[in-house]
Amino acid sequence: MYNIQVFNSIAARGLAVLDEGGYQAGNVEAADAILLRSHNLHDTAIPPSVKAVARAGVGVNNIPVDELTEKGVVVFNTPGANANAVKELVLMSLIASSRNLFRALTWTNSLQGEGEAVPEQVESGKKYFIGTEVQGKRLGVIGVGAIGVLVANDAAALGMEVTAYDPFISVNTAWQLSREIQRAHTPEEVFQTCDYITMHVPLTDETRGMLDEHAFKAMKPGMKVLNFSRGELVHEGDLREAIEKEIVAGYITDFPNDNLLNMPNVIAIPHLGASTYESEVNCAVMAATQLKQFLETGNIRNSVNFPNVHMPMAGEKRLTVIHENIPNMVGQITGILAEEEINIADMMNRSKGPWAYTLVDLDEDIGREADLIGRVMAIKGVRAARVI
Template structure:
């Protein structure tokens, strides 16, 4: 079986694939769309990062294709619908960049509180702005974390090491989990009004788009500092620009934008108290090695007929059971979403009871479908799927109990 590695991943990942029996690995970094179409004619799997687009046309031109692996989290460059229709499994690596993104967030916080970028630039220009660049200490300040998944929790740990008070807004964070992490769970309005520093770690959904807008900034303290290394669009860019110019926001740091790459003429580029990085959240040697090896192992396992890891578009079920379980999986996901809405808030536990003929089958995929329905669109730093739903539920401190009743 032939595997196309279309974007550069860790050499250890490529080496892992090359050592597997029956695999031919083709490395073709930076190929044009036309070249990609030519290369996929006889491949069984494609591995990409964010550069190569796996479009509907690519899918159609790859009759042997079984899997697409994304070394990273975002799958915007993969046509998920086309893959699903074709029966191609799409997988990603949701946990590989957690520490890298958390550390970048804290780097932005440090730069924004001590004017590091302006100071360094001034020194290169021959300036000595010692009096002008008076910063602020992190100690004893309040950090509001919007979204308390893996990355949000790691940022909180680092803030606590700097003796900051951490408050967290996440509708699905339980009191027990908040207590365990030694953070205070608050409502969104309280997070806005109490924050000296505010950082965003939520997925971009219809509910979170423009969550931090003009009205939100009006409720914040004068001189608040704001950071986003999650997804562009959660902080309304025009509102942030105005808040920075007026002094309402003393400093901000962004790694993500509504449009990427950020246009050359974007007003953000001329705002002095705003630090910008070009979406570097996962750009560390360790993160890239982790996601490269992880996706190589996942793709190999699928091609070898093993379990499916971190699948975006299909449940991990024994092939012989799929036809029987398919309608139940859809029902379970819908029921999970309904239960979450009916709960009107958080839950400390989820109890699922199965009865009838379905008890003869493995309940794990069904349970995961319920959990995916509960979480979809509201929790975590990455897309919810059947594989990562239990981990996200656990991270929120929610216990899950399943019972089979004949």
């Protein structure tokens, strides 16, 4: 029996994954794992029994990742589960902004109370909202992950010329990318040649403020920028200056703040990127499935703090060890197994930065699991160990 502490309202289909047997999900004691969406875990006491935390969403700002990593707690997110929802909102915003739809709707709503004069005013006023078509225009996609590849492919299907920049594109994504998509070797190539830019990169120390004065100066005048990734990717002071100089004709973002709401030519959407019923279900199912796989097999998929590891079960028992990525860790673990006269059926070790994860399948059952775990935990650098 595994106990799963659930915060927020998790889609029923996600919880149903845990109803398949051996789980108690809800407000539980001695939780083995935590499943949440937006709950602020920074302000929550996390019991030492917790082995994993899964967020039904991509961002993990509400989770104390560094603290949990030091304790050997695996943190999962659900990249790609909301990709279609975000893609549809990006393409809708791109077309709507090109046709001046947002400003036009605001103006139309201002005609309330004009009575029979409304049709005449509409016909005389629509000339102020003449837009442009996206067909034949050039779109630059910065970041070709789960969302970026969908945006790029569908924009090409709409008749746009699409240029993509991503120095870290995965093999899986490369296979999905349409052959019509052109490759940019630098961000400047996108800035200088495109009519629209949409960003789909994570927020890191390297990407924070990546659209700054230098980037805006390299852009074609009249650029429209779409940001449905993270607000901090754009330096807002430099953005204001770029708008005033008419370098940026429009900035469409899913991350409003008071500063942006006071800028001209900014369309601020209230963080609706993943706000669809389908996306919530996909995220919940994916998060619950990843927790279930980890608890039952030790395999890790889509962890933000530890390496992805998948190894089919090949023995009677499995030893899992989370530890620092330092020399002789595997040797010490296998040395203990040798001293205990336990034969190894299979083994895998993977690392991610300063951390590593080792799976060891054992040929036989273990009579003294607690003693074995105690010996492994005594190795300097080990953060967590368990036998499945």
